[in-house]
Amino acid sequence: MTVSFSDQLLALARPNLAWVCEQLDLFDSLVPAGVVSFDRDEPSVTRSGITLRAHVVGTYALDGTWMWAWANESYRDSAIAARSLELRELGERAGVPELTEPMPDLNHFPDPRLAADHLLLMCMGLLDARGAVICAVNERGRLFMVVDDPAVPRAEPRAARLATALRNGAAMLPGPALKPVKGWFARHGVEPEYGPGRVEGALDGGDRVVVRLEGEEVTGVEVTGADGGAPRCGAGPEQRLEGARLSPGAPHRVFPRPLLGVAAREIALSVLRTRAMVRYAGEHLDFDGRPPVWDEEAGELRFPGGGLKGRRLGSYDAEAGWFLWAPGTEDVRDRLREAAGLGPADAGGLPELSGERLDLTVYGPREAVAVALARTAANVAGHTFTSLGNDFFAVTDERLSDTGPVDLDGAVTDLRGGASWLHGLVEQETRDDTMRTLARSYFERLGLQVWHYGQPDFLSGVTGLYEVRVYFAPDGTITHVEPGMLMGAGR
Structure with missing residues (x-):
């Protein structure tokens, strides 16, 4: 039997679907894909420097659940959640379970992520909206917004x-x-x-x-x-935006592509190295879960049972919006330039490696930019990344050279963690290549065989009779990672 939404929701939504597709096609042509940010109090969304009135209807989490904005503590008391209340009221009148449950579970769908996309389009139709936008938030979670700004015209037939x-x-x-x-x-x-x-x-x-x-x-x-x-x-002439607000100061810069390629190859392995450091500190340095203390004079991270040699890497302030490399990190940044295949002339155009204070406010996910830069640079230089609050460190202690045997459950953690940091930094046209590079490079570095028999749905890292599968959405986003028997049933 085909898995779908309730009959009540389909009865309401199906008559709208063709004109929603038509309207969204126009919207995407007028407001091109790009860096997205939103203002919860105005409320509005800004994409590619164009700001429009918009409202959050819901969010989608990695566990396959959708949460309505009216039920979400982060949004329900703000103006940006107002239109989600209209959907709940509609659901109460028409007896639609998906619109009245605070957190509908989409895991019974073959592709929960695609079901969330479809739910957004149904919301767009039910609210008679003029567009829809998806924002990457909190790692690989997604936030769904409808645009109801009159600056966006109603689609005329073409x-x-x-x-x-x-x-x-x-x-x-x-x-x-x-x-x-x-x-x-x-x-x-x-x-x-x-x-x-x-x-x-x-x-x-x-x-x-x-x-x-x-x-x-x-x-x-x-x-x-x-x-x-x-x-x-x-x-007929193509329709145009009328009176939309341009926001030249809105986030507009993406993570530079040369460095993104290096980050894709390094970041999951960096997560592995950090895990190995934590394990070592627990086994040999009496680490009990409390953060270590940085001893500036000794150049060590101090644990209850001893220290690990390291050096300052940088610091950031997501609230104020800046990242700064620590003094004396020219060698680390040079290694990152070399890994990206950049000469001195090429690197001069990258403020991310200049050593000057980097303005994070021009990027979308600020913390992810800072962490991806520091993690990637540390790993390329052969060091272990760690952080204490907003301060980043490269742990250089030679006792951490061994990351231990291949651990399939640990590989799941590493791949998910690396993908989480990169998810919001990747442009649509490079996402598929970036995320597949992340998975493939991690497997190759650990000596796992890379099998492609599940393409395009998943890649496998194989060792003996076991594998780790990395599943991809049609746009390249890593949606799920799981270990199991080689060529087993999977999800």
Whole structure:
């Protein structure tokens, strides 16, 4: 049996799906993908330097659950959660369980992450919104927003856009294709005509749209002019934003691609080295869970039973928005430049390695930028990264050279941790390559065989009769990591 949302939610949402696809296509063309930030009090979202009124409807966590903004302590008392309350009220009136449960569990779907994306589009339709935005937050968690700013125009019919929207709207969720097709015609004020396996109608201006249906599928869409020739709507000028606020000071810089490639190769192994340091301190230095103390004069991290040699690496302040390399780290930064294949002239254009105070406010996830820089540099230099509050250290003690035998459960921790730090730093067009590089490099460095039999869904690191699988979403995001028997059933 097909797993889906409740009949009550589908009945409400399906008529909206085709025009939601059409509207979102327009929105994404007007507000291109880029660095995203939001203001909970205004409320608004800024993407690619364009600020629009927007509201949080929910968040998605790694455990496969969705939490409505009205139930989330981080948002429920702020203006940015107001429209999620409308959804709860709608759910109470119509008896829709997904809209009234504080935290719907999406794990019964084959792909919980995709189900969350679909839930956002249903919210966009139910709230008659003009766009939707997904923000990366708290490691690999995601925050979902609807845009209701009048600066975003309502989508006018365009031949290519409407054909794609009608197909995708019918295919998104199970059920008869007629519902979203009728909803699309109603949205554009068209009284449709029905015939065997088709729905058709005339748009303003005389263009005629014919949609052919077969069960749950739109099998064809034809758009012609009133005289049977080229449609007028295909020749119209593209719509534009009207009165949107430009925000040149909003976060706009992404992690530089040359350094991102190095971070992808190093960061999961850096997490492994940090774990190995903690294990060593527990076994040999009486580490009891309390943070060690940095002894500046001795150059050591002091544990109850002794110290580990190290050096200052840098410090940051996420609230004030800056990162600063520690004095004397030129050699570490030079190693990072070399690993990125950068010469002196190339590196001059990277403020991330200049040694000057780095302004983190121009980036999206500030802490992730600071940590990725410091972790990657420490690992490239052959050191172990650790932190005490906002201060970063490279532990140089030679006793930490051995990370121990391959531990499949530990590998899950390392891969998840590395992916969490990089998730918010990766642009859409480089995410798939970056995250697959992260998994592949980690396996290769540990001497595991890299198997591709599960591509594109997952990569495997194989040792003997066991493997670690790293699962990827269609956009390349690492969604799940698990150990198990080689070529077992998996998730």
